[in-house]
Amino acid sequence: xxxxxxxxxxxxxxxxxxxxxxxxxxxxxxxxxxxxxxxxxxxxxxxxxxxxxxxxxxxxxxxxxxxxxxxxxxxxxxxxxxxxxxxxxxxxxxxxxxxxxxxxxxxxxxxxxxxxxxxxxxxxxxxxxxxxxxxxxxxxxxxxxxxxxxxxxxxxxxxxxxxxxxxxxxxxxxxxxxxxxxxxxxxxxxxxxxxxxxxxxxxxxxxxxxxxxxxxxxxxxxxxxxxxxxxxxxxxxxxxxxxxxxxxxxxxxxxxxxxxxxxxxxxxxxxxxxxxxxxxxxxxxxxxxxxxxxxxxxxxxxxxxxxxxxxxxxxxxxxxxxxxxxxxxxxxxxxxxxxxxxxxxxxxxxxxxxxxxxxxxxxxxxxxxxxxxxxxxxxxxxxxxxxxxxxxxxxxxxxxxxxxxxxxxxxxxxxxxxxxxxxxxxxxxxxxxxxxxxxxxxxxxxxxxxxxxxxxxxxxxxxxxxxxxxxxxxxxxxxxxxxxxxxxxxxxxxxxxxxxxxxxxxxxxxxxxxxxxxxxxxxxxxxx
Amino acid sequence: xxxxxxxxxxxxxxxxxxxxxxxxxxxxxxxxxxxxxxxxxxxxxxxxxxxxxxxxxxxxxxxxxxxxxxxxxxxxxxxxxxxxxxxxxxxxxxxxxxxxxxxxxxxxxxxxxxxxxxxxxxxxxxxxxxxxxxxxxxxxxxxxxxxxxxxxxxxxxxxxxxxxxxxxxxxxxxxxxxxxxxxxxxxxxxxxxxxxxxxxxxxxxxxxxxxxxxxxxxxxxxxxxxxxxxxxxxxx
Numbered sequence: 001x002x003x004x005x006x007x008x009x010x011x012x013x014x015x016x017x018x019x020x021x022x023x024x025x026x027x028x029x030x031x032x033x034x035x036x037x038x039x040x041x042x043x044x045x046x047x048x049x050x051x052x053x054x055x056x057x058x059x060x061x062x063x064x065x066x067x068x069x070x071x072x073x074x075x076x077x078x079x080x081x082x083x084x085x086x087x088x089x090x091x092x093x094x095x096x097x098x099x100x101x102x103x104x105x106x107x108x109x110x111x112x113x114x115x116x117x118x119x120x121x122x123x124x125x126x127x128x129x130x131x132x133x134x135x136x137x138x139x140x141x142x143x144x145x146x147x148x149x150x151x152x153x154x155x156x157x158x159x160x161x162x163x164x165x166x167x168x169x170x171x172x173x174x175x176x177x178x179x180x181x182x183x184x185x186x187x188x189x190x191x192x193x194x195x196x197x198x199x200x201x202x203x204x205x206x207x208x209x210x211x212x213x214x215x216x217x218x219x220x221x222x223x224x225x226x227x228x229x230x231x232x233x234x235x236x237x238x239x240x241x242x243x244x245x246x247x248x249x250x251x252x253x254x255x256x257x258x259x260x261x262x263x264x265x266x267x268x269x270x271x272x273x274x275x276x277x278x279x280x281x282x283x284x285x286x287x288x289x290x291x292x293x294x295x296x297x298x299x300x301x302x303x304x305x306x307x308x309x310x311x312x313x314x315x316x317x318x319x320x321x322x323x324x325x326x327x328x329x330x331x332x333x334x335x336x337x338x339x340x341x342x343x344x345x346x347x348x349x350x351x352x353x354x355x356x357x358x359x360x361x362x363x364x365x366x367x368x369x370x371x372x373x374x375x376x377x378x379x380x381x382x383x384x385x386x387x388x389x390x391x392x393x394x395x396x397x398x399x400x401x402x403x404x405x406x407x408x409x410x411x412x413x414x415x416x417x418x419x420x421x422x423x424x425x426x427x428x429x430x431x432x433x434x435x436x437x438x439x440x441x442x443x444x445x446x447x448x449x450x451x452x453x454x455x456x457x458x459x460x461x462x463x464x465x466x467x468x469x470x471x472x473x474x475x476x477x478x479x480x481x482x483x484x485x486x487x488x489x490x491x492x493x494x495x496x497x498x499x500x501x502x503x504x505x506x507x508x509x510x511x512x513x514x515x516x517x518x519x520x521x522x523x524x525x526x527x528x
Numbered sequence: 529x530x531x532x533x534x535x536x537x538x539x540x541x542x543x544x545x546x547x548x549x550x551x552x553x554x555x556x557x558x559x560x561x562x563x564x565x566x567x568x569x570x571x572x573x574x575x576x577x578x579x580x581x582x583x584x585x586x587x588x589x590x591x592x593x594x595x596x597x598x599x600x601x602x603x604x605x606x607x608x609x610x611x612x613x614x615x616x617x618x619x620x621x622x623x624x625x626x627x628x629x630x631x632x633x634x635x636x637x638x639x640x641x642x643x644x645x646x647x648x649x650x651x652x653x654x655x656x657x658x659x660x661x662x663x664x665x666x667x668x669x670x671x672x673x674x675x676x677x678x679x680x681x682x683x684x685x686x687x688x689x690x691x692x693x694x695x696x697x698x699x700x701x702x703x704x705x706x707x708x709x710x711x712x713x714x715x716x717x718x719x720x721x722x723x724x725x726x727x728x729x730x731x732x733x734x735x736x737x738x739x740x741x742x743x744x745x746x747x748x749x750x751x752x753x754x755x756x757x758x759x760x761x762x763x764x
Contacts, residue, residue, distance in 0.1 A: 395640060398684035399666070402677055406670055414652040414665040426652035431666050453657050457596045458648035472741075502739030503592030525651065526592030 033141040033150075033197070035125075036180035037117065037157070038170045040187060042134040043074035045167040046109040058101040063090050073105055110134075113165060118270045120160055124153065129177070129267035135184065137177050137267060154193045175199045176261040179206055182214035182233070199261040206259060207234025215255070221248060233259070276306050276314070276370035285324075285362035289354040292321070292363060297347060299368040304341040307373070313338025316371030319350065323361035331357065333404070336396035338374040345397060352404040399431060420482040421490055422459060422524060454478070454496070456506040456525030463522035466507055471497035474504070481511075496527065503527075562715060565601020566762055569747060573733070574754035578602055582716070582732030582753070583702075583709040589722045591647070593739030594762065598747070599691070599717060604659040606688040606715065607639040642666045642681045644692040645674040675701045682708040682716055689715040695724055706730040725750055 039045060043062040051060050061075035061084065070090040079100060084093045094100055110133060118136050121128050124147070127139035140153060147153035154171050161169055171193040172183030179202050183194045186209045196205050210232055212222055225248075230236055236244065236256060245253040257263035278299055286292050296319065307313060315338045321329040331353050339345060402411050413431035417424060454475070476495030483489050492508040499505060504527035513520035561577025563570055570576045578584060588595050639661055643650050645668065652662045666687065670677035674694035681690045682705070690712075696702050706729075709716035718731070725736050734751040744763040749755065 394684045394686040395666075398681060398686045401680055401684070402668055402670070406668065406673060406677065410669045412667050414650065414655070414662045414667060416652045416656055416662055422651075422653075426649070428667070432663075455651055455654040455657065456592075457600075457651055457654045457658075458591065458646075459651040460648055498741060499592075500741055501590050501593065502741045502744060503590050505592055526648065528592055528594065528596035 031141060031175070032139050033144070033173055033175055034177040034180045035138040035140045035154070035157075035171060035173045036131075036177070036184040037121065037136040037138065037161075038172075038181065038184035038187075039114070039117075039134045039167055040170055040185075041074065041168050042110055042113065043105055044076060045165070046106060046113045047103050048166055050103060054101060058099055059097050060101050060103060061090075061093055061097075062105050063102045064105040070102075072102075075100075113167065115270075116165060117161060117167070119274070120164060121157070123160070124157055127267075128270040130270050131177075131181060135181055136270075137180065139267075140173065150195045151192065172196075174202060174205075174261075176202060176259060177265050177267055178255065178259040179261065182206065182209055182259060185216075186210065186214040203237055203260045207232060207237060209233045211236065215259075217252065217255075221252065224248075274310070274373055276303050276368065278302055279365055279367040281365045282363055285364050287359060287362035289357055289359065292359075292366070293347070293351045293354050296350060296366055296368065297343070299366065300343045300347050300350070303346070303368060303370060304343045306370075308341035310373060311340075311376065312373035313340040313376040314370045314372075315339075315374055317346065318369045318371075320367040320369065321359070321363045322365045322367070323359075324364060326360040329357070329359065329363075334400075334408075336399050338376055340376045349400055349404045352401060356405065395431070420480055421488070422455065422480070422494075423461075424483070424488075426459075456504075457528040458526040460524055463508070463524045466505075466521050466523035468497065468507055468521045471499055471505065471507065473497050477509075480508075494524070562602050562605065564598070565605070566598070566760075568760050568762065569598075572749055572752075572755065572758040572760055574752060578715060579732050579753070580713065580715065581710050583706045583730070584715070584717045585724070585729055585731040585734040586717060586719050586737060587722045587725045587734065587750070588719065588737035590737070590739050593737060594745040595719065595737055598735075598737070598745070598762070599689075600655075600658045600660065602715065603641055603689055606641070607659070607661045607664065640664045640666055640687040642668060642678075642687045642690045644668045644677045644681065644690065645670045645694060646691070647693055675705055678716070678718070679705055679708050682712040682714055685712060685714070687714050689717065691717045691719070693719045695720045703730050706732075 044051070044060070047062060054060070059076060059079045061072045061079055063070045064073045066087075068089060072084055072088045072090065072093045073086060075084050075093070079093070079097050082097045084096055090102060114130060114132065114134070114136065118128050118130055121136055121138050125138040125140050125143045129137040131137055140150075143153060144150055147156055150173050154173070157171070158169060161167055170184045170187050172180045172195070173193065174180045174183060174196040176199070179196070196202060211217070211225060211230070215233070225231075225236070230239075237260070241253065254263060258265045280295065280299055282295055286295060315335050317333040319331040319333075321331070323329070331350070333346070333349055333353065399411055411431070412428035415427055415429045417427055419425045474496045477493035479493055481491040489512075491511040493511060494506060494508045497505045497507050505523055506525035506527065507521055507523050510520045510522060561573055561575030561579055563577040564573070573579075586595060586598070641660070641664065643665060650665065650667065652665075655665070656662050668677050668681075674692050675696045678690055678692040678694075681687055696705070705716070705718065722736060725734065729751070731751065732753040733749070736748040736750055738746040738748065740746065743761055745761070747760045747762060749758045749760070751757070
């Protein structure tokens with residue numbers, strides 16, 4: 001306690017929270033403007049569909065389980081007017097409003113509503129950040145001019161949200177994300193959303209906000225602050241920094257600094273995780289794959305439109321065929337590159353797969369599911385359709401078509417591996433379109449240098465026992481002894497031999513074979 | 529009165545269609561073959577090399593007599609062609625049609641070579657030693673669907689060369705392959721057993737390979753559109 005007491009004697013020299021440091025942490029270089037979109041009635045809004053489905057529009061309350069049993073978490077205005085408050089037990093609420101209809105809180109729907117809002121917000125700004133459970137942040141500096149100013153932007157956004165989800169929203173725009181959130185949560189009187197353009201004004205504008213309504217600090221902390229007579233943000237900002245940090249922790253001080261814009265607040269960007277998922281009931285049931293392929297065409301058209309609108313592609317698709325009793329038949333397609341709006345291409349691949357499909361039962365319904373949406377590569381547009389020199393661009397499609405019929409493993413590329421054992425000096429790789437090396441021999445040059453000479457063009461996967469008596473040995477031996485470290489130890493003497501028909505063979509004698517073992521000569525390749 | 533062939537040639541030289549010049553009628557560029565890398569063989573082939581359009585059949589029962597070596601100089605040349613050195617996924621900026629005139633060949637399909645159902649593993653280090661870009665090989669194990677896979681590869685216009693090992697008994701499958709090869713700018717090569725030489729084929733060039741311990745590889749041209757049957761000894 002001694003240092004604490006010593007510092008207390010010089011209160012006049014301690015800077016207050018709102019006074020800028022000599023070296024402000026957040027430089028004014030990042031000229032961001034954050035719009036906070038707060039949903040004050042998230043619980044009710046997320047259950048809107050369920051409420052609307054109720055007959056006769058009864059008074060509604062959303063309940064949740066608390067330590068004390070079921071308590072009211074949200075209710076509509078009529079119920080509120082009757083005296084029902086947040087946190088009241090369900091029995092108390094029913095005593096006040098006997099006709100009360102209670103709905104269980106649905107966290108999943110709340111999340112869905114929030115993500116739906118974030119997706120809509122993407123029309124207004126590319127930088128979106130979620131603030132669960134009940135707010136979305138949009139960086140709107142770049143969008144202000146496009147939408148004709150902050151007020152017009154907010155009006156458009158409000159209109160859009162009201163029209164699509166019916167949710168009530170409160171907005172605020174400030175240079176600091178946290179300040180925007182606090183303003184939006186506080187819900188200042190007046191229809192117009194709050195707009196603070198300059199970071200320097202933030203502290204003064206934040207000052208009148210009540211801590212209890214906007215800052216979601218721990219209840220104990222808020223209680224302590226209140227016993228000290230600190231009720232507004234401004235009360236806290238007037239306190240000395242070091243004293244505040246010591247009493248309430250550095251985290252809380254950091255929050256205040258973020259709200260006033262003294263400290264930057266990096267936000268995680270929201271990425272829309274959209275997927276295509278559509279079903280189609282088939283009437284009558286189809287048992288012919290050809291007709292099935294035709295029935296899928298409209299779904300593929302929808303998918304391609306969906307992708308074009310978003311300028312995205314998919315790399316994986318799944319078609320589910322539902323039968324009367326048999327388990328669902330799944331057909332999975334994978335593409336070498338993300339494909340966008342090319343229904344014929346996907347339909348062609350799908351037909352290839354469906355042709356070889358044995359249906360256990362007629363199909364009652366089909367469902368088309370997409371994998372995650374991916375960025376399209378920018379080579380899909382052909383300016384001169386007749387100029388087909390870049391025909392390697394067709395390669396991915398060829399590989400897909402071959403794989404659709406022959407299976408994934410049936411198509412591969414080749415690569416050299418720097419390795420002494422002949423069978424390990426190559427490997428099958430995924431064929432990739434990449435910029436070829438100027439030498440024209442690719443990786444082969446460095447790996448195959450010196451080793452490619454005197455090697456056969458055909459290699460046998462497993463060396464075959466071979467009778468060397470009629471062969472004429474031309475070159476050799478070349479001793480290859482390697483691989484003791486990975487269990488595939490070899491010790492071989494390789495020879496180039498010629499048979500009676502003029503063919504050149506690559507044979508080896510296994511030096512590890514026991515003398516009495518008989519077979520010790522093997523054929524490993526042909527100099528084709 | 530019957531005019532001799534010589535007289536006819538003299539009188540109507542320009543109008544007469546001669547089988548030997550068939551390819552050059554359709555334009556000098558199209559007729560030029562892809563040099564095989566073997567001067568003796570080039571001399572016997574119309575166009576001085578592998579026909580750039582149409583199916584090539586190579587008939588052989590023996591392995592290891594040089595059936596691949598026969599093709600490799602041409603394949604290595606395809607890998608080095610201007611079209612092949614462009615990076616395929618990012619087409620170079622084109623400045624109208626003036627740019628295309630700078631590229632002498634119109635068949636650089638990225639230098640990719642498709643191997644459809646090869647009997648053994650094409651051995652990457654050996655291919656690299658022959659100057660072939662191993663990174664642009666596409667190995668396809670198609671078993672019974674070899675003709676189909678070749679057909680797809682030819683129609684896709686995605687490869688500089690398509691090599692296949694199969695013996696399609698069905699004349700229609702062969703015909704289909706030949707049509708695809710004719711329409712495609714890829715070099716199309718089908719390896720078949722020697723026995724297949726007894727039945728007719730729509731291929732533009734048919735070669736039978738015979739190996740012997742004394743003379744090395746002997747290439748017998750069975751059929752050559754616009755050329756003549758011949759036998760070439762390529763040695764060891």
